[in-house]
Amino acid sequence: MYRKSPDKPLSRRRAAPRFAVRTIAVLALLGLWQAVAMALDNPSFIPAPKAVWDRLLLLSTTHDGIRGYSGSLLIEHLGVSLRRILIGSAIGVAGGLVLGVVLGTVPWIRIVAEPVVTFVRALPPLAYFSLLIIWFGIDETPKLWLLAIAALPPVAVATAAAVHGAPTDLVEAAKALGASRRHVIQDVVLPSALPEIFTGVRLAVGIAYSSVVAAETVNGVPGIGGMVRDAQRYLQTDVVVVGLFAIGISGLLIDGLLRVAEKRLIPWRGRS
Structure with a gap:
């Protein structure tokens, strides 16, 4: 007899207190931030949450003839940086996948290139x-x-380790059935390595995202990292904080999308 799985209701019951704890934690951090800002009374050092919120509104609109920051709205700065991250990460991930497969399957190349x-x-x-x-x-x-x-x-390190550690019995079984080297890599090695490879991809995107400020130190406006660097020169701490929040929140959203993609593309992860 078919019995409905209780997993979904259970996960929903667990999600409610988790959300409540996170909400309380965020409110506590905001309260601590406000208290420190009031105690120091130095907006150039630590701006109050309201000052940051007001700056967020100014950066997101046109006010008194001033459009955002340096003529671009906050969403436009973020969009430029996200485009750079997307292109740069795509190139790095593609190169890392190819290099990782080579390092994991050709021992002498691994000896030379791994250092x-x-x-x-x-x-x-x-x-x-x-x-x-x-x-x-x-x-x-x-x-x-x-x-x-x-x-x-x-990506290269994660792929190489995962490919090199592919189950030997599956590889030998595929070879015994007459599979070529290419088919062994394509149909056996890569599917078994996908969970580790995806972990490397998530790390790579995170590293690329954290490098965007460095990438935009020169001629980086428009760009969220360039905006942060430019505001730092003029002690506009509230603009810097807004930029950091924009980078962090968008980074969380991107990592969340990667997690969803991972669950859909690698449903066997964590299962025996």
């Missing part, structure tokens, strides 16, 4: 951004290359 990937992963973005500017100028190209280089190593 290089680790070396690049250890470099902070600003360390090589100056070199990219010398090579490509100050327009979009060095920004995209910076984000791509920042996103490539996590």
Whole structure:
């Protein structure tokens, strides 16, 4: 006899107190923020929540003939940065997937190239951004290359480890059935490696997102990172805080979308 699974009602019952706890935590942080701002009484150091909210409204509208910040609305600054992140992350993820598969399947290439990937992963973005500017100028190209280089190593490392650790019995069984090397990689190795690969993709997008401020240090307006850097020069702390909130909240939304995509594309993750 068919019996309806209680999983969904149970998950909903668990979600309600979780939402309440998070709401209380946010309100407590806002209260602490307000208390610290009032105690210091220095808007250039810590602006009050209301000052940040008022600045958010100004950055999102045209007021007294001033349109947003430097002629662009907040959503426009964010849109430019998201486009850069999307393109840079796509290039980095694609390159990381190809490199990771090669590193995981060709031992001598892994021996030669793995230290290089680790070396690049250890470099902070600003360390090589100056070199990219010398090579490509100050327009979009060095920004995209910076984000791509920042996103490539996590995907390459995760893919290489997952591919190298593919179940040996499945690989041998596929070979025994006459599968070619390409089909073994395509039909056995990659599906088993997808969960780890997707973890690398999420890390790569997060690293690219955190690098956007570095990417937009030069000629980055419009752009949310460029807006933050420009406001910092003029001690506009409320603008900086608005920009940081915009980056953080949009980053949470993007990671949430990646989680949903992961559940749909890899439904077998976590199941035996």
